[in-house]
Amino acid sequence: MRELLRVLREHSSVRDYTPEPVTQESWHELLAAAQQASTDATGQLYCAVEVRDVNLRDRVGKWAGDQAHVHAAPRFVVVCLDVRRLRLLLEHRGERYGMKPHVALLFGITDAALFGQNLSVAAEALGLGVCYIGGVQNHVGEIADALALPEGVIPLWGLTVGHPVKKLPPKPRLPRDIVVHVDAYRDPTPAQLDEAYDVMKAATRSGDWLNPLRKYFAESGVMAQREAALHETLKARGLDPCTSP
Amino acid sequence: MRELLRVLREHSSVRDYTPEPVTQESWHELLAAAQQASTDATGQLYCAVEVRDVNLRDRVGKWAGDQAHVHAAPRFVVVCLDVRRLRLLLEHRGERYGMKPHVALLFGITDAALFGQNLSVAAEALGLGVCYIGGVQNHVGEIADALALPEGVIPLWGLTVGHPVKKLPPKPRLPRDIVVHVDAYRDPTPAQLDEAYDVMKAATRSGDWLNPLRKYFAESGVMAQREAALHETLKARGLDPCTSP
Numbered sequence: 001m002r003e004l005l006r007v008l009r010e011h012s013s014v015r016d017y018t019p020e021p022v023t024q025e026s027w028h029e030l031l032a033a034a035q036q037a038s039t040d041a042t043g044q045l046y047c048a049v050e051v052r053d054v055n056l057r058d059r060v061g062k063w064a065g066d067q068a069h070v071h072a073a074p075r076f077v078v079v080c081l082d083v084r085r086l087r088l089l090l091e092h093r094g095e096r097y098g099m100k101p102h103v104a105l106l107f108g109i110t111d112a113a114l115f116g117q118n119l120s121v122a123a124e125a126l127g128l129g130v131c132y133i134g135g136v137q138n139h140v141g142e143i144a145d146a147l148a149l150p151e152g153v154i155p156l157w158g159l160t161v162g163h164p165v166k167k168l169p170p171k172p173r174l175p176r177d178i179v180v181h182v183d184a185y186r187d188p189t190p191a192q193l194d195e196a197y198d199v200m201k202a203a204t205r206s207g208d209w210l211n212p213l214r215k216y217f218a219e220s221g222v223m224a225q226r227e228a229a230l231h232e233t234l235k236a237r238g239l240d241p242c243t244s245p
Numbered sequence: 246m247r248e249l250l251r252v253l254r255e256h257s258s259v260r261d262y263t264p265e266p267v268t269q270e271s272w273h274e275l276l277a278a279a280q281q282a283s284t285d286a287t288g289q290l291y292c293a294v295e296v297r298d299v300n301l302r303d304r305v306g307k308w309a310g311d312q313a314h315v316h317a318a319p320r321f322v323v324v325c326l327d328v329r330r331l332r333l334l335l336e337h338r339g340e341r342y343g344m345k346p347h348v349a350l351l352f353g354i355t356d357a358a359l360f361g362q363n364l365s366v367a368a369e370a371l372g373l374g375v376c377y378i379g380g381v382q383n384h385v386g387e388i389a390d391a392l393a394l395p396e397g398v399i400p401l402w403g404l405t406v407g408h409p410v411k412k413l414p415p416k417p418r419l420p421r422d423i424v425v426h427v428d429a430y431r432d433p434t435p436a437q438l439d440e441a442y443d444v445m446k447a448a449t450r451s452g453d454w455l456n457p458l459r460k461y462f463a464e465s466g467v468m469a470q471r472e473a474a475l476h477e478t479l480k481a482r483g484l485d486p487c488t489s490p
Contacts, residue, residue, distance in 0.1 A: 004249045004370035008278035008363050031425055033253035035418040037362060040379040040402075041461035041468075042448050044419050049426045056428055077425075085423060085433060086462055092438040093455045098464035100472035102479065102486075103382065105350055106401060107468065113358030117282060118253050121366055125249035134285040137348070148429040156351060157285075173280040174289050178330060180276055180322075181294045183301055184393040188330060193337040203287050210338045216286035217331055219343035223286075223352065227345035231486070234347065241347075241476070242487040 007124050012170045014129025015069040017162030022074045026126060030161070034119035039111050045104070046112035047082040049147045049155075050075065056146060063142050064158055065135030073160035078136060078143065079116045081108030083239070084152030101234070101241040112156050123161050133158030137226040140233045151238045171203040252369050257415045259374025260314040262407030267319045271371060275406070279364035284356050290349070291357035292327040294392045294400075295320065301391060308387050309403055310380030318405035323381060323388065324361045326353030328484070329397030346479070346486040357401050368406050378403030382471040385478045396483040416448040 022030075039045070051057045060078070061070040070076060083104050087097035099107075120130045136143055136157045143155050173179075174196050178188040188196065200209040216222045234240045267275075276293075284290070296302045305323070306315040315321060328349050332342035344352075365375045381388055381402045388400050418424075419441050423433040433441065445454040461467045479485045 001248070001252065001370040001372070003246070004252060005274060005278050005367050007246070007249060008367055009281050011281050011283065013283060028421075029250060031421060033250050035421065035424065036254050036256050036415055038256065038258060038365065038375075038377045040377065041457055042416065042445065042454070043458075043462060044424065047424055047426060047430070049428065049430060051428060053428045085419075086458070088433060089438055089441060090455075090458055090463055092435065093442070095455065095459050095463045097462060098466050098469040099462055100469060102475045103468050103471045106354060106382070106475065107379070109351060109354040110358045110401065113355045114362045117359045117362035118366070120283065121363070122250050122253055125246045127246065130283075132283045132285065134352070137351070147426075150430060150432070153430060156355065170281055171287065174330075176273075176276060176280065179280060179289065179292055181292060181392075183294070183296060183298045185292070185294060185395060185398060187395070188333060190337065193334055196334060197338070200287065209287070210335075210340065212286055213288075213331070213335055214340050217288060217342060217344055218335055218340045221343050223348050224343040224345060226348050230347045230351065240486075 004125070008121065010170050011124060012168045013131040014164040014167065015131055016165040017069065017073050017129065018165055020163045022128065022161055027075060030119055030122045033122035034115045037114035037118040039114065040107050043086060043107065044111060045083055045086060045108040046080060046115050047085065047153065048077045048079050048115070050077045060143055060146055063139035064133050065138060069131060069160050070133055070158070074162040076158060076160050078147060078155050078158045079112050080149060081105070081112055081154045081156055082152065083108055084150055087152060101239050101243065104239060105241065109156060116159055119159060128161055129164035129167065131160045133160060137230060140229050144233055144237070149237070154233060154237055154239060172199050175199055253366065255415050256369060257413045258376040259409040259412065260376055261410040262314060262318050262374065263410055265319070265408045267373065267406055272320060275364055275367045278367035279360045282359035282363040284359065285352050288331060288352065289356060290328055290331060290353040291325060291360050292330065292398065293322045293324050295322045304391055305388055308384035309378050310383055314376060314405050315378055315403070319407040321403060321405050323392060323400050323403045324357050325394060326350070326357055326399045326401060327397065328353055329395055332397060346484050346488065349484060350486065354401060361404055364404060373406055374409035374412060376405045378405060382475060385474050389478055389482070394482070399478060399482055399484060417444050420444055
């Protein structure tokens with residue numbers, strides 16, 4: 001089964017899809033594999049909303065970054081944290097739901113991501129290509145409303161799935177010694193930070209990894225701009241950690 | 246490659262390991278596959294701490310639920326959200342880190358979970374067994390201290406890896422129609438909730454899914470008990486969402 005490891009090692013995001021559809025049969029095979037992912041205490045604290053309606057896809061695609069592949073992918077699904085279904089299940093049998101927001105976020109995001117990653121791996125095993133769409137966080141409130149997400153359900157990110165026009169080689173990752181520690185966390189040394197920039201430059205168009213890091217993670221970067229809307233959406237849907245004891 | 250989907254569909258957690266070690270070679274193969282998982286904007290907002298020292302494993306194992314498999318597994322790793330390395334990378338090149346806590350939690354937990362799930366799938370592809378250890382959240386502060394986790398790094402959950410004594414059949418999952426929606430979220434009907442309990446009873450020892458749901462997710466359940474410590478740990482390590490604008 002070493003071939004499966006090759007699938008994992010050769011992952012690269014696919015943004016260019018042929019018009020060939022992903023059949024209902026394949027799609028259900030992927031979802032079946034995705035649903036079998038681990039989930040703490042059998043809770044399955046996630047859901048997914050496939051965006052199939054053309055007009056809806058157009059609107060959600062624009063909000064999620066307006067990139068060609070979000071509009072054109074044969075399948076596009078928004079993966080969500082979902083603690084509502086669990087609450088309804090408990091109330092249906094006379095119990096009161098008791099999770100608080102911090103723990104709900106941790107376990108809900110984890111469950112959603114394990115589902116998403118199994119879906120991604122399964123798709124690649126069938127020769128399909130995928131791309132995670134973090135841009136869902138650019139207009140998280142609008143997307144939550146458009147998908148009729150109620151209290152307890154938060155959109156996290158999307159996944160596009162389709163037949164790749166071509167598959168690019170995998171991108172580099174950080175040197176293992178600053179990612180996997182033994183027995184204790186150790187800060188990277190300046191030399192290790194230099195090495196990280198050197199290894200990661202092949203993941204960039206400009207040849208300098210600082211460019212995407214600055215664009216996304218520095219002050220006023222994309223991630224900072226996403227904060228207020230995510231906070232508002234959590235508040236509006238009963239998952240604001242600040243209401244926690 | 247359809248066989249690969251079988252690996253995903255047949256997943257079940259393994260808590261019984263033979264004493265056979267997971268060699269360094271296999272372990273590095275698993276980590277290489279895990280590191281290639283998707284990550285938004287190449288950020289890789291996670292790290293992992295393998296607990297190898299015998300005394301440390303003893304302590305962390307006790308805090309993480311004191312279950313036999315956490316003590317006896319050939320490999321045990323604590324997977325963490327890590328935005329510290331990213332901050333150090335930015336500062337090393339004269340930039341200021343700008344992510345705020347809500348977004349850091351969302352993207353950090355996601356990155357950690359994609360890494361964890363690739364590690365899990367890779368292990369199962371090699372015939373190994375794994376178990377996620379959510380019990381890390383039972384004593385998250387003590388474990389963070391014991392692993393010397395600094396500001397910006399939070400333990401999420403563990404993973405045990407080893408050669409299975411035996412592999413159990415996969416557990417059922419919720420009916421797809423209350424997990425995967427099309428175009429809009431729909432609440433489950435009472436009949437669908439009954440069906441969910443019926444399907445999921447095979448995942449329980451008692452034959453009633455309400456028992457684990459009550460134990461973990463109801464008022465005063467395990468998840469509710471984990472809230473205060475997680476909140477404290479986030480606060481102590483600069484990731485409290487309540488400090489967010």
